[in-house]
Amino acid sequence: MTAERKILLRHADEPYYSPGISSYLAYGGYEGLKKALKRKPEDLRQEVLRSGLRGRGGAGFSCGLKWSLVERKSGKPIYLICNCDESEPGTFKDRQLAHKDPHQVIEGMMIAAYANDVVQAFIYIREEMPLGAKILQRAIEEARAMGFVGGDICHSGYSCDIVVHRGAGAYICGEETGLIESMEGKRPYPRIKPPYFPAVLGLYQCPTIVNNVETLCNIAHIVRMGGEAYAEIGRHGNTGTRIWCVSGKVRNPGYFELETLTMRELLYDLCGGPLPGRKLVGIIPGGASMKILKVDDNFRNRDGRAITFDDIIIDFDGIQAAGSMSGSAGMIVLDDSVNIVEALANIIAFFAHETCGQCTPCREGSYWARKILARMCSGGAREEDVALLYDLAGNIGGRTVCPMGYSITWPVQSYIGKFRDQFEANAKSNTCGVESFAERLIEK
Amino acid sequence: MRPVGGTSEASMKLSPNTLQRIETAMGHYPRKQSAVMTLLHLIQEERGFLSNEAIEWVADKLEIQPIKVLELVTFYPHYRRKKLGKTRVRLCRTLPCALMGAYRVGDQLETALNCKMGRSKDDGTLTLEYAECLAACAGGPVALVDEDLYENLNRPGMLQTLVDTVRDRAGEGASTL
Numbered sequence: 001m002t003a004e005r006k007i008l009l010r011h012a013d014e015p016y017y018s019p020g021i022s023s024y025l026a027y028g029g030y031e032g033l034k035k036a037l038k039r040k041p042e043d044l045r046q047e048v049l050r051s052g053l054r055g056r057g058g059a060g061f062s063c064g065l066k067w068s069l070v071e072r073k074s075g076k077p078i079y080l081i082c083n084c085d086e087s088e089p090g091t092f093k094d095r096q097l098a099h100k101d102p103h104q105v106i107e108g109m110m111i112a113a114y115a116n117d118v119v120q121a122f123i124y125i126r127e128e129m130p131l132g133a134k135i136l137q138r139a140i141e142e143a144r145a146m147g148f149v150g151g152d153i154c155h156s157g158y159s160c161d162i163v164v165h166r167g168a169g170a171y172i173c174g175e176e177t178g179l180i181e182s183m184e185g186k187r188p189y190p191r192i193k194p195p196y197f198p199a200v201l202g203l204y205q206c207p208t209i210v211n212n213v214e215t216l217c218n219i220a221h222i223v224r225m226g227g228e229a230y231a232e233i234g235r236h237g238n239t240g241t242r243i244w245c246v247s248g249k250v251r252n253p254g255y256f257e258l259e260t261l262t263m264r265e266l267l268y269d270l271c272g273g274p275l276p277g278r279k280l281v282g283i284i285p286g287g288a289s290m291k292i293l294k295v296d297d298n299f300r301n302r303d304g305r306a307i308t309f310d311d312i313i314i315d316f317d318g319i320q321a322a323g324s325m326s327g328s329a330g331m332i333v334l335d336d337s338v339n340i341v342e343a344l345a346n347i348i349a350f351f352a353h354e355t356c357g358q359c360t361p362c363r364e365g366s367y368w369a370r371k372i373l374a375r376m377c378s379g380g381a382r383e384e385d386v387a388l389l390y391d392l393a394g395n396i397g398g399r400t401v402c403p404m405g406y407s408i409t410w411p412v413q414s415y416i417g418k419f420r421d422q423f424e425a426n427a428k429s430n431t432c433g434v435e436s437f438a439e440r441l442i443e444k
Numbered sequence: 445m446r447p448v449g450g451t452s453e454a455s456m457k458l459s460p461n462t463l464q465r466i467e468t469a470m471g472h473y474p475r476k477q478s479a480v481m482t483l484l485h486l487i488q489e490e491r492g493f494l495s496n497e498a499i500e501w502v503a504d505k506l507e508i509q510p511i512k513v514l515e516l517v518t519f520y521p522h523y524r525r526k527k528l529g530k531t532r533v534r535l536c537r538t539l540p541c542a543l544m545g546a547y548r549v550g551d552q553l554e555t556a557l558n559c560k561m562g563r564s565k566d567d568g569t570l571t572l573e574y575a576e577c578l579a580a581c582a583g584g585p586v587a588l589v590d591e592d593l594y595e596n597l598n599r600p601g602m603l604q605t606l607v608d609t610v611r612d613r614a615g616e617g618a619s620t621l
Contacts (some may be wrong), residue, residue: 024520077474089538120474127522128534128578130591150504163472168481168520171576185480185506204475247581256580286541288577330581332540346539350576355520370529 050227057212090330190402286327289407
């Protein structure tokens, strides 16, 4: 039987479970922190490295490795920032964790802070989650009153406080260096790496760790169960569970905490398959910026063996072997009622709105891509538009300071590559699909 | 705008509560300039928008050039130079919500609330606008009414609930869509 493996979300959706500290303590909350404070920070860092935990924000970089890169010899203070600027279209896992079990986030943060000799921690939460900011704020106050946050935590002599910092509606603040600029009180223009690796030159040019909410929640469980035991969960190189968010054209969209499942198990067994009378056509596996996977394509697994869409294993390696990325684990499902050109137009309109404007290729390219796509959907397309759009998108990714350039390149080139017939038909006949919304993308 | 130092604290006349929260916020950060976003949030919460005077006041308070504050106000979509309606409805238009009919819901809202998308009502009761992804995609289409999230607006009755709430807040009686 296909089932979820709930670790992070084990209690969050139980009846009578509240975001209050009493619910969290009733299930052994903060035991991980107490355990951690009795150990050496260095040991804890090794524990996390052994767990094989990969960052849940999008890039999938090893968390233990990220921590090991922190510059500790400079004598500068070290900061920790919890990235709760969840804005990637299709993703809503951090919302669940922050709203329903905020103390899990706080426990993970305090362990991460102690393990890295952090002097001050922050939670950067997006403006569109005002309730989440209040819940986290209250949870911090509760935790502080019980000695889990603030001065002399659990009488260990270690002190660290958490400040909730609210964003103001900019997607780019989810990029770690943009987030740091924003926290310094500036426009969130991402910084160039090298030299501005946050682990060395982060907040106020001090070593800084930026971890996603889900990553930090995992830390509490790694300490409780031990790195080796944690590494047993999931496949090698993809340890632990992951919360997948499914939205779009399936019967039961939602969030699912998974260990190792295939596409068929997630989309059919857990999500109930396509809507009545419809057929799945494609999925965007890891948030809107990722490449699309076409359901009737042939794929490979990570060992290079040919597989069908149904057998793709949903984890970092499985999705990567299939030709895309698991990104932020926000899966958007498209069926045969969706006009692919309009879907792309919608996504590109998002990125054109959210580009920070620092780098010319992204600022101008996203605008032009939106313009071409809008006319493809609303009657003014030219014959050369498909080729023009493809070419234009190829000149953005890799030519910008931050990876957002790829958020335009990848969708445009993969959608055209896999659904070229639809693009050519749209460019010629200017017809729209069932859900006509692209004409709204044209600025009036 | 005038140069730094042009605005006295008295001229802003912020409420004691807001002033208290501003002082607290400034103490939260290792460098007080980091509090600029929080200060703008607090002032906007009290005043509804950010005037030139407010920008100068914040700059003064944090000892930075007013342009360093203004460039944030013009960058971040949440900060605004004009007052919005008393109630603010933000309907998500990004792909997962669009797939579930967000634009149709948008049309229905325009009619039901008698307000165009991206506009405020003349009587100052309401602002209706599209928003980018609100991170609640499985419940699409979703909307934020002030701080409250409304999901599944394509289901019967859900939209009506939202419309009734908005009308209640605007001081109008509830009525059918």
